[in-house]
Amino acid sequence: MTLKIAVIGCTHAGTAAVKNIAAQYPQAQVTVYERNDNISFLSCGIALHVGGVVKDAGGLFYSNPEELAQLGVLTRMRHDVLAIDVKAKTLKARNLDTGELVEDNYDKLVMTTGSWPIIPQMEGIELGNIQLCKNYGHAREIIARANDAQHITVIGAGYIGIELVEAFRDQGKEVTLIDNMDSVMAKYLDREFTDLAGKELQERGVQLALGRTVKGFEGEDGKVNKVLTTNGSFDTDMVVLCIGFRPGTDLLKGQVDMLPGGAILVDDYMRTSNPDVMAAGDSCAVRYNPTGKAAYIPLATNAVRMGTLVGMNLLTPIVRYQGTQGTSAIKLFDWNIASTGMTEAAALAAGMNVKTITIQENNRPEFMPTYEDVLVKLVFENDGRIVGAQIMSRADMTQAANTLSVCIHNRMTVQELAFVDFFFQPHYNKPWNLLNTAGLAAMALLREQQAQTAQPAKVEVA
Incomplete structure (x- = not known):
């Protein structure tokens, strides 16, 4: 009997899992469901592409459906999985190009659905030129719209926000950086470091608007032109939201154990609470070694390690996950x-x-x-x-x-x-x-x- 494996999502963790499964189980029938028209995009390279350091965005992909096909993997691109029943071991998906509904079954399910940017529900969020920063499509949109924008506002002073701010300044744009914390990169650094970083940003011409929360947006002709905060408003031509990510795990809610925020809990072998469902990457919690507890730390490094372990432990627990320090x-x-x-x-x-x-x-x-x-x-x-x-x-x-x-x-x-x-x-x-x-x-x-x-x-x- 042929082993049927369904993989949902194919970026860092999914690509690593698929390649290792195909290598270790060449006779297995592996099917990938991916809602985008590409796989394996390095979103951490978006700022480099925006800033012109990486000229060709094609270099930010490290695999493609053709490579997976050579490994015997069926990659169903532009297929959005609508429902999963882990008891029946079935799934339903829609072909986003044709509208056709697809039903499938599996012996083992691999959830590598990653994460999605947090989008605050507030007045004016639907206005044009308010951009997300996660996938290849977002990268193209940011570059296209930045060409006609002189004043760009970045909301969120984490790593992605900081990298975009630098890229926009290198292009000569006026940049405002807004965050509800009173220092930049506060998740990663203490005050001795954030003060130096903030000073550097200001000396480079970045307007820092820290310690305030965005309340909404105003616009004209359908496009954003003002950001409203708890402490003042800021004129802008374009906004990029970089306020964090949430795990994309709605398909399995109530079917496997999760943290309150929706991150799937896995054991040291990437197994969920259901023995036939494995998970890896930004959709999961990880063991945070400084505390020994499960935490949500979406990093590409964690994702590729976890995806590789899925392949190694698919049928038998062999290699243990060692946890993470969240090094960045x-x-x-x-x-x-x-x-x-x-x-x-x-x-x-x-x-x-x-x-x-x-x-x-x-x-x-x-x-x-x-x-x-x-x-x-x-x-x-x-x-x-x-x-x-x-x-x-x-x-x-x-x-x-x-x-x-x-x-x-x-x-x-x-x-x-x-x-x-x-x-x-x-x-x-x-x-x-x-x-x-x-x-x-x-x-x-x-x-x-x-x-x-x-x-x-x-x-x-x-």
Whole structure:
């Protein structure tokens, strides 16, 4: 009997899952249902395309239906899945080009439906030139409409919003950045870093409108021309919404276990609460190693790892998922910024008792012709266990965040980080590696606080 596998959605996680399933089960009948007219689009490259760094958007695809066909996979493009019955193991889909209804059954279902931008329901949201930023179609729309826009407003100061702001400024556009937080990239960075980033944006001519919430939009001739907020209004020719994503899991609501926000819960082998339904990518929650709890962290890196594991564990649980630290990075003009694990603010909000150290050090010896300042912050618990880190420099030191991610994954302490082995070469670093130095500073802080706690109380003699 031929094994029938249905895959719903085919971007990062879906493409990784399909390729691995086809490689490991060449006799299986694999059918992909994708509502778009393309697969495997790297949405993280949209800002690069908008800014002209990536000239050909075709380079942002790393697979296509023809490649999957060579692997024996049937890819049903422009097919929107309307309903799934996990008990009956059936699905219904509509061909968006012909209107034809398709019914299918499966032995194993793979949900890689990803996420979709959050669209606030407010006055004027239907006006023209209010754009989303997620897929290839959005990229083309943004570029086409930006050509005729002089003043562009970006709503949301996360990574995507920041990257778009830089791309628009490089094109000479007037840019306003609005966010309800009082600092940029607050999800990823603490104040020591966000203040520097915000200053850089302002010096580059970006109007920051932080600490305010968008209430609605006004327009003329069907196109937006004003953004209304809780603290003032802003004239604009175009708006790009970058306020976050929600998992696309409505098809399985009430049929598998999910977080309250709709992210599907999976075990270490990518299995949902239904043994014949697997899931991966932005539609899922992940195990967040700093806390050990399930969290919604939509990142392409998580998606491709999880999709690959679907293929490996499709019939038998073989390779375990190792969780994530949510490690990420961004280039902001001349700055290179990266973070991993929890910020100090996030850790405190989660009720954790953490300490932090922030050091500023040069990336290599001062006897070298050039060197750059590097800012490093460690977030750690009372026993020294590292739960988060951030790094920022005009030199590219972002790979240090990957090293610190491994430290968090392995539950390493600042004491271990202080003396772990790193190479020394004057072209690249100092005899005491930057991360060793951060670990030593954290150790010193712990010793100082332990000494203060251990001091006996003074007794006054009358």
